[in-house]
Amino acid sequence: MEAHARKLERIFDSTVTYQIPLFQRPYVWTEDKNWCHLWDDIVDVTNRYLANEKCRSHFLGAVVLERANNATGSIETRQVIDGQQRFTTLQILLIAIRDLCGKYNSSKLYDRFDGLVSNKRSKVDLDEEAYKVWPTNSDRLAFKVVHEISSYDVNQMAQIDEKIKSSQIFKAYQYFTRMLELWFVEYDDIDECLDALWEVVREYLQIVVIDLQSQDEAQVIFETLNARGTQLLPADLIKNFLFRKLEGSEKEVEQLYNEYWLPFDSDFWREEVSQGRTKRPRIDWFLQNYLSLMLQDDIKVSHLFDSFKTYVYDTEDNYDKFDNSFFQHPKNTTEHLIALKQFSKLYQLITQPKDERGALFLYRLEAVGTATVYPLLLLATKLWQSQPNELYQFLSILESYLVRRMVCGMTSKNYNRYFTDVIKEIYRIAKQSQKVISAQDVHTILSKSNSDSSRMPDDIELKANLLERPIYGRIAQYKIRMILEAMDSAAHHNKAEYMPIQRNLTIEHILPEKWEKHWPLTKEGKSAEEILEQEAHRNLLKNTIGNLTLLTHSLNPAISNNSWEIKRPEIVKYSKSNLNRYFQIEAEDSVGEWNEESILERTALLADLFVEVWQAPLAKPRDLNDDKVEDVYLAIDV
Incomplete structure (x- = not known):
């Protein structure tokens, strides 16, 4: 067999049809597992191109092809032995781009993209030869519909059978059409965007094409490629690359392996862990973050092996260009192994901290849901x-x-x-x-x-958001729980014994979400409009942080929608948290009701605790040019 890296445009530009054999499974790729990652990678390269930044060729994977025996003079045909899901998805994406060119009247680019998904009718004998990729039997009808209609033709879309609309192929077409339109909103120049897409497809998207020779057994190769077993990780490719570069005796190489690489082959580093919405082996995340630091660039997981090779060759050939202010970059293969081991230990300290402050930071970071730090x-x-x-x-x-x-x-x-x-x-x-x-x-x-995309909010803006903007329902409950836990810790008094708050408590509204039965509004002497405004104000304030607290799983439902006269004694009686000591103090002061004013007062107190926990930016407060926000801040101070 022969393997070559080919640009996407070169693979699909010639008059050829890639047939997916009948024994292959139907199209099964989905948005969460496949389409979104392909789209993220392609749009990242395109954004770099539009920003005139350095673009790396993006590797889209590999396909295994076998030349079919065609009659003399007929169109060239290849069978897709492996990689049919990837090939089909790329065709659907190219069709979506083609149709977008049609919508924006870019006939030149429409013809170019159409040339990547269609063979000229004048050059084919059979109808199916008009398609660059011809799917397996169960997918052909849906693929033909996607190929021949446009999502921008309302009449055509209305006539599509529901069975076709429920197919993964049609869903993929709708997904890429939607993502393209959303991406276009970010830019003013549509023609520039379409040109950039063409250049990326033409120059920066690559597939490794493995061509089988006549003596190769296609079925055996197919079974081997799809056999059950451990997936080959980027780390495996990096390991092979580094140890092939090492010079020395077999014993010396083995010694380096045992000293520097052996831990990476353990189950710990191959265990799949989540980072955001994606789950990958732990070593993938480590390598991504390591390379992002070393190269001072945003490195995609799909680029790990290519980026690592580039880094190694650059440190060998252009070492002077690297900044060594904080640590020496590796100069040779052995030093790369040493650096990987050193930084892997640091990565473990971050992701599995043994100290209390580090563990608290990680817990709060996971609640924020940001892994790019x-x-x-x-x-x-x-x-x-x-x-x-x-x-x-x-x-x-x-x-x-x-x-x-x-x-x-x-x-x-x-x-x-x-x-x-x-x-x-x-x-x-x-x-x-x-x-x-x-x-x-x-x-x-x-x-x-x-x-706005990167500034750090000052105390004025922060307190304004806490005081008048609902937090419950706007951000996830586990994030709110983390904030309330931090408030509880900040409310601890040094005269009291320290009792860390449980992390399995539930969020409770003091003024219930359904308040109408036990918390009536005073309507006497008010117009209908005033009553509506009062209800709207209460419904807003009930979801602000001043109306929220943490209770146990058993106490919360027992008092949930009851009146203030029932809820407060129960909270005071059973809750031992610093957060709820507030209600005990208020009970002693004989405050007889919980209303909008009470919520605002407690919000101001919690806002002060917030800024104790999470300090403000060093720069002077931003001029918001907003009288309402300034008034809110003054109200909090009062």
Whole structure:
């Protein structure tokens, strides 16, 4: 067999049809497991191209092909022995792009993309030869419909059979059409976007094509490729690459393996763990974060092996271009093995901390749901591994940045790029000032941005969000629980014994979500409009943080929708948390009701506790130019 890396455009541009044999399974790829990752990778390359950044060729996987015996003069035909899911998906994506070109009247690009999914009718004898890829029997009808209709033709779409609409092929077409349209919203120039898509397809998307020769047994190869067994990981390719490069005796190579690589072959590193919505072997995540730090770039998991090879060759050939402000980059293969082992230990300290502060940070980070900070965490752990106080201060600052933005409803979409820029800025400061970097320097960096995509909210904005903006229903309950737990810890008084709060408590509304029965509004003397406004205000405030607390699984349902006269004594009687001591104090002060004013007062108190836990940016407060927000802040102070 022969294997060659081919550009996507070259594979589909010639007059050829790729037939998927009847014994292959139907099309089964899905959005969560397959389409979204393919789309994320392709749009990432396209965004880099549009931004005039350096683009790497993106590897889309491999296919195994076998040349079919055709009659002389007929169209070239190949059977897809392995990789049919990938080939079919790529065709559906190209069809979606083609149809988008038609919608925006780009006839030139429409013809180009159509040439990648269709063979000219004048050059084929059989109808199925008009398709670049001809699926297995059960998928052909749906594929023909997708190929021949346009999602932008309302009449055609209305006539499609429901069975076709429920097929994975049609769903894939709808998914890529939808994602393309959403992506286009981010840019003003549609023609530029379409041109960029064409250039990416033409130059930067690659597939390894394995062509079987006549003596190769296609079925045996197919069974081998699809046999049950452990999937080959990027780490396996990296291992093979490094140890093939090593020079020395077999004994010396074995010694290096035992000393530096052996742990990576354990079940621990191959165990699949979640990071965001994706689950991959732990070593994949480590390598991604390690390379992102070393290359100061956002490295995709799908690029790990290619990025690692590039890094190795660059350190061998262009070592002077690497910044060694904080640590020496490896110069040879042995040093790469040493560095991998060293940073893997740091990664374990981050992901499996043995100290209390590190464990608390990880718990809160998992609640925030942001994994793109790990390269920065690797750098910080490397810098301050022998200075725990400095490291803990850094963790507090980073935690403040993430939690403040989460509470204020700010996007985490560009965090991967932003934290890469933070790493670059840390390097720049160290190089320029020739000083030891401190956690306070990182605080300064995180405080500098004025962009909504990356700025750190100040106390004015934060307190305004807590006071008048519902938090329950806006962010996930486990995130709210984490915030309330932090408030409970901050409310601890040094005169009391310390009792850490349980992490399995449930969120309870003091003023119930269904308050109408036991918490009536005073309607006397009010117009219908005033009553509606009062109800709307109460429904808003009931979901703010001042109306929320944490209770046990048994206490919560026992008092849930009851009146204040029933709820407060039960909370005071059974809850031992610092968070609920507030109601005991208020009971002693004989406050006889829980209303909008009470919620606002408690929100102000919790907001003060919030800023104790998660410190503000160093920069001066942002000028919001918003009288309402300023008034809210003044109300809190009062």
